Amino acid sequence: MLDETECEQARVGRDPAYDGRFFTGVRTTRIYCRPVCPVRPARGANVRFYPTAAAAESAGFRPCLRCRPETAPFCPAWNGSRTTTERALRLIDDGALDSDDASVEALATRLGIGARQLSRLFAKHVGASPTQVARTCRVQRAKRLIDATDLPMVEIATQAGFGSLRRFNTVFAEVYRRPPTAIRRQRPAEDPLTRRRDRAS
Amino acid sequence: MLDETECEQARVGRDPAYDGRFFTGVRTTRIYCRPVCPVRPARGANVRFYPTAAAAESAGFRPCLRCRPETAPFCPAWNGSRTTTERALRLIDDGALDSDDASVEALATRLGIGARQLSRLFAKHVGASPTQVARTCRVQRAKRLIDATDLPMVEIATQAGFGSLRRFNTVFAEVYRRPPTAIRRQRPAEDPLTRRRDRAS
């Protein structure tokens, strides 16, 4: 088991490394929490430590409503807003912001939150805005198509999710510091016949 | 009609005296508000004034979701949280905090909000906590009974909503600076027969 002082240190520091490894019961409120609970830590004298949520529960504590210590690890509620963020990332990668009528607003609605809140989650967990992430995804897709195929740039831009060739060129250049065709030229040579045929089609 | 500069002054000051007398439309967002809207006021250059909600609406603005300018005055939503506070005051006056198992928590639930929020509303609109209001109501009821009847003090305390004679004495003395019987003694004499009969019953 964990040391008493070690737990105390992890508790006041809200150390994520200890999340799930012990639980704290507060005598005055009869509530038990995870080490990472966002609420101001209770005074040390009122705290007791338990190895599992069940132990705290059977000692007469109820679970905190903020950190949800009663939910099993890996349950969506365990990660809090992280889970929502990851769902959003997956949806963006699947093109949720690429289609013409798509919007951050619509994406947020699909996730059951407001657009402003989605922006905040991205700023906190990802460090970039939803549209920035979408842009990066599009560039990655385009890069893969450039490397793997000989499709013309117009086709690549469309397939990658760009609404216009103009945007594709600009954004691509911002990321790679050179135009799309420069990347293709660097590629190791393949069968010249195949390449020429694909380009023509 | 109202002066343009007068409206502007009322708007930035959120003057309640002008509530309902004009409405402000914001050009950039196509939203119209009441003068008392809690949102940070829009920059003056983007604002236009309208005498009625209908005028703003027909000019292409939609109603703000915070101050609800489209609802008629006297509609509960018009007053916002004031309405909730007044409902709470009425319930307290009707004894919602007097019965033995009653609590601020339960009262707040009846109103559809949390206990903390109810406290905040009272601090803002009433200037006293829910239990303080309840106590004052009880004292008032007791005072009326002392003046109007010859019931024994135990009975008055119970009818007024006090849970114990002990509390009744303490609280009454805090308000009136003297014990309950002192008030009754000051009362102008009535028919002695009536008084004696009531006391015996």
Place this chain on the structure above:
DNA sequence: CGGAGGACGGAGTCCGAATCCGGCGAGCAC
């Protein structure tokens, strides 16, 4: 026009301190 992000208010949660509360007696007045 649409997205990003600042400002702000409303509301929920927990905490610690303050208070409220009711029972038990002991005086006290009538």
Place this chain on the structure above:
DNA sequence: GTGCTCGCCGGATTCGGACTCCGTCCTCCG
């Protein structure tokens, strides 16, 4: 004696602070 008042005390509630989440509106910018 009988009913009223009040000091004391331990436990239950309440209060207000600190914090967070979230939605709405606003301005700026591309």
